[in-house]
Amino acid sequence: MMSNKVHGLPFLPGFSFSDLTKSAFHRSQTMGYRNGYAYSRNPTVGIGGGRLYANQLSQADVDELANKRPTVTYEEPKQVPPPDFIPAHVAFDKKVLKFDAYFQEEVPLSTEEHYRIRKVVIYYYLEDDSMSVMEPIVENSGIPQGKFIKRQRLPKNDRGDHYHWKDLNRGINLPIYGKTFRVVDCDSFTQVFLESQGIELNPPEQMALDPYTELRKKPLRMYVTPSDFDQFKQFLAFDKKVLRFYSIWDDTDSMFGETRAYIIHYYLADDTVEVLEVYERNDGRDPFPVLVKRQRLPKVLVNNSEGFPRCVLEISDQDVLEWFTAKDFAVGQPVTILGRTFFIYDCDKFTREFYRDKFGIPEFSRIDVSKKPPPVIKQELPPYNGFGFIEDSAQNCFTLIPKTPKRDILRMLTDDQTVLRYMAVLESPIPEDRGRYFILSYYLATEMVTIFEPPVRNSGFFGGKYLGKTKIAKPGSCIDKPTFYGPGDFYIGALIEVFGHRFIIQDADEFVLKFLESNASNYPPSTIESLKNHFLKQKPTTPESDGGLTTDSKEGNDLETLIKEIQERLKKCSFLVQGSVREAFQILDKNETGYLDREQFFAVCKNFNLPVDDCLINQLIRMCSSGEGKINYYNFLRAFSQ
Structure with a gap:
């Protein structure tokens, strides 16, 4: 009611009245979006949707007012508004x-x-x-x-x-x-x-x-197939006359390719060609009877016949410049048939005679096309790392699951029980190591060496096994192909280096000399001569009435020293059966000479389990031996008495 009464009054102070019935006081939206970008705009209506009485500014004026900077000077120059940002x-x-x-x-x-x-x-x-x-x-x-x-x-x-x-x-x-x-x-x-x-x-x-x-785009051409050749005359002259060629097709250049054998038949009656495949037993191929059926084969086509529809039409004489004839086949020459090249290596007797009479070509010689075995690729083993034996390490390169290396069975059967024993001393600058002696055992079947140190009472060393069975490489040998010590390297005075320790050979069993002499062709003569000279230095003893020995003072001292050393070693052993052994020797010594033959002597030692294989006892036996092959058992028994 109030708004209707004041309508038309001038807009002067005192003439404006507020509408008490108005309930909407929202402001109009001044932000908008266009193509995904926000932009500002001037309000179009007033608060609550009413009419705006003030003059509205344009967007350019609003931007100018926003960018205007106040100054203290009069008549500020008008700034050029920045260019509008235009999105890409x-x-x-x-x-x-x-x-x-x-x-x-x-x-x-x-x-x-x-x-x-x-x-x-x-x-x-x-x-x-x-x-x-x-x-x-x-x-x-x-x-x-x-x-x-x-x-x-x-x-x-x-x-x-x-x-x-x-x-x-x-x-x-x-x-x-x-x-x-x-x-x-x-x-x-x-x-x-x-x-x-x-x-x-x-x-x-x-x-x-x-x-x-x-x-x-090329224009089609008309195909005319005239025939003016007298085929009946050719049929009568060459009926049942066929040239046979043996050929191969080498397809090894392609993946999974191979060389396959074929037979090419050329029929002289109508100049047709047939290709048959040769099948072998259990070759895994289906036995198709014919590779190329009997037909005339074009050799050279005309230039514009590349697009000829061969799948529906036959090639005529007008489309072919040259057909395959008998002169195109020869032994030792390749021939390309339908894109596949065959090499002719032989022919039958009739074909040879036909080419000799028709073309004057001498007799064809057969060409060997047999498969050559592939070159043997030498297997190279990786460098040896030094762990274990070379034979065991090499088995990892031969098979996925390593197997035990093969041994020389014949050598194992013949030399399984052959053991060569030597006595050596340790060469060391340490004073405590002087006087230590070791037993080196060389097993001929496996070429391995063991080192044993006899225990000596109050020596400060436990003794026993010093080195287990293993092969000993010579110093300076190649790691991949080492050279191992053998019987020819163990001579008297030889220096043997075992994993950084140096041993000097001083003695050996008599069996070593006998073995080397029986196989003298396999071992150096210097080694055999060294052992001979060593055993000859051990002078034999001569018997006396009381069964004693007549030796010079030096040999007597050596014998007494050796007997005392053996007695010292056998204090804790169970060989104190001197009385029983003496009775056995005296029973065999009927003449009471104090000497027994070597066979009788060793038989008694074997019955009483005397350690005759020991290096010291073996040396005692040599000192008690005479030049006649007999052994004085009196001095021998002194070593077993306390």
Whole structure:
């Protein structure tokens, strides 16, 4: 009611009244969105949707007031408003660069074409730097065409960079997703845009032509098949006369290829050719009777017959410049039949006679085409790492699951029980090691060596096993092919180096000398001579009435020293059976000479389990031996008495 009464009054102080019935006091919206971007705008209505009585400012005036800076001077110069910000999607909306290009695609399974040229159009959208590749649709092409690469940002390299319009030009190769596109030209808008940006364009190129498409544009020709050759006369003259050639097809250059044998028949009656495959027993192939059926084979076609539809029509004489004849086949020459090359290496007797009478060619000689065995590849073993035996390490290279190395069975049977024993002393600068002696046992069957130290009372050393069974390599030998110590290296005074320890050979069993003499051809003479001289130095003893020994003072001292050393070693042993052993010796010594033959002496020692294999006891036996092959058992028994 109030608003109707005051309507029409001038808008002066005191003449304005507020509407008490008004309930909406919202303000109008001054922010908006356009194409995804926010922008400001002037209000169109007042508070609550009422009419605005003040003069509305334009957007340019609002921007000017926002950018105005107050100064203390009069008549401030009017500032030029900054240019409006225009987004890329607005500035480059519907602006697209267009390039004509092509790429080459291989055609592996076709006799008509080896490759084809596919034309494409590359679009570059400036608003978001995206690209797309379209292939124009060609009628009856048989290829799905249209959108080749959908619109997207295309990667340029592996670092994550993308193609930019600065990278595009005419006459360049553009790799995209494994395919190389050749850019040949662009439209006028693209040329003007790139030149305006300071890019120098390459000259345009001609679009490559597709060879198969150009072949189909050639006009069809009329095929006429006249025949003026008298085939009946040829049939009567050469009926049942066939040339037979033996050939091979070598396909080893291809994957899983092999060499296969074939028989080529040439029928003189009608100049036809037949190819039969030779099958072997259990070759795993289906026995097809014929590879190429009997037919006339073209050798050279006319130039314009490459597109001849052979699948529905037969080739006539007008389409062939030259057919296969008998002169095209010869032993030792290759012949290509329907794309496959056969090498003729032999023929039958009738074929040889025909070529000699018809063409004057001498008799063909057979060519050996048998498979040669492949060259033997020498297996090289990796370097030896020094752990274990070389034979055991080499088994890891021969099989996936290592096996036990093969041993020489004959040697194991003949030399299994053959053991060569030596006595050696340790060469060491340590005073405590002087006087230590060791027993070196060489096992002839396995070429291994063991070292045993006899325990000596109050010596400060435990004695016992010093080195288990192993092969000992000579110092300075190659690691991959080491040279091991053998019986020929163990001579009196020899220096044997065992894993950094040095031993000097001082004595050996008499069996060693006998063994080396029986196999003198296998061992150096110097080793045998060294052992002989060593045993000859041990002078034999002579008997007296009381069974004693007549020796000089030096030998007597050596004998007494040896007996005392043996008694010291056998204190804790169970060999104190001197009375029983003496009775056994005296029973055999009927003449009471104090000497027994070697066989009787060792038989008694064996019955009483005396350690005759010991190095010291063996040396005592040699000192008690005489030149007649007998042994004085009185001095021998002194070593076993306390």
